[in-house]
Amino acid sequence: MIDLLATQITLPDLITFLVAGIAVVLGALGVVLMRNPVHSALSMIMTLFAVAVLFIEQDAQFLAAVQVIVYAGAIVVLFLFVIMLLGVDKKEYLGKDKLRGQRPLAFISVLIIFVEILTLARGNWATGAKATVMSTTSPISNVEQLARAIFTTYLLPFEATSVLLIVAVVGAVVLVRRVDEKPGSAEQPKELETESEMK
Amino acid sequence: MTVPGSWYLVLSALLFSLGALGFFTRRNILIMFMSLELMLNAVNLTFVTFSRMLGDIGGQTLVFFVLVVAAAEVVVGLGIIMAIFRRRSSATADDLSIFRG
Numbered sequence: 162m163i164d165l166l167a168t169q170i171t172l173p174d175l176i177t178f179l180v181a182g183i184a185v186v187l188g189a190l191g192v193v194l195m196r197n198p199v200h201s202a203l204s205m206i207m208t209l210f211a212v213a214v215l216f217i218e219q220d221a222q223f224l225a226a227v228q229v230i231v232y233a234g235a236i237v238v239l240f241l242f243v244i245m246l247l248g249v250d251k252k253e254y255l256g257k258d259k260l261r262g263q264r265p266l267a268f269i270s271v272l273i274i275f276v277e278i279l280t281l282a283r284g285n286w287a288t289g290a291k292a293t294v295m296s297t298t299s300p301i302s303n304v305e306q307l308a309r310a311i312f313t314t315y316l317l318p319f320e321a322t323s324v325l326l327i328v329a330v331v332g333a334v335v336l337v338r339r340v341d342e343k344p345g346s347a348e349q350p351k352e353l354e355t356e357s358e359m360k
Numbered sequence: 361m362t363v364p365g366s367w368y369l370v371l372s373a374l375l376f377s378l379g380a381l382g383f384f385t386r387r388n389i390l391i392m393f394m395s396l397e398l399m400l401n402a403v404n405l406t407f408v409t410f411s412r413m414l415g416d417i418g419g420q421t422l423v424f425f426v427l428v429v430a431a432a433e434v435v436v437g438l439g440i441i442m443a444i445f446r447r448r449s450s451a452t453a454d455d456l457s458i459f460r461g
Contacts, residue, residue, distance in 0.1 A: 189379065193382035275374065337439050
């Protein structure tokens, strides 16, 4: 508590951070540990929403709104649609790993990643020059700052993302299209036959 | 004054680790994909924190682009999962070894 008083953290900020942080971790644990994929997707909504709260806490209001609309709204709904289409198979294969010792290795390497991040930082979290232009401390609002940055400095990447989105839409349509020339042979696509022949 | 940025960075390191753990240990390909989203979110949180610590809007701009790329990635990834599932009728990642030479 002495440390908190020394850094002058106000109580509402602290409570917001703690509640949102706990929600982030619990949601992530839910995604990893839940058996039912639907429950995992719902836990992910909790994490995404708590991250949006942390965005607001750090004066990134526009990104918080986009996070809720795009992630918690669109992406999770897309996940749920696919889960429903595929059918919820609660039985996950829990037998032997194909790659021997994959799970213990995963635990060890993840622990190494976490400890390494914390060790490398060692109290020196953000190095580099403070920004002089487009400072987040200027009086203009966050949305206007972001708009100015995107539509002037980052205009070319912004245009490139529109191309990327078109490519993604076309790719998705091509991927889920059924491959049949005749409408009657919809149950037996060609690739399936060749695959069964290979077996 | 608000909570120091290092707390946010520790939190996002934890979120990233949990995402990586889910990606490595789960077999259901959809949950592996969700863990990937968790890792992307951890990185987004890091960018916003650096944006506040350095007083630079560039970090938030980068998060904007990461969101667009994540949306495109989810669309294509779920399309691929649907295409695989139509062939194999299984959502377990270990079964997908048809590319093995």
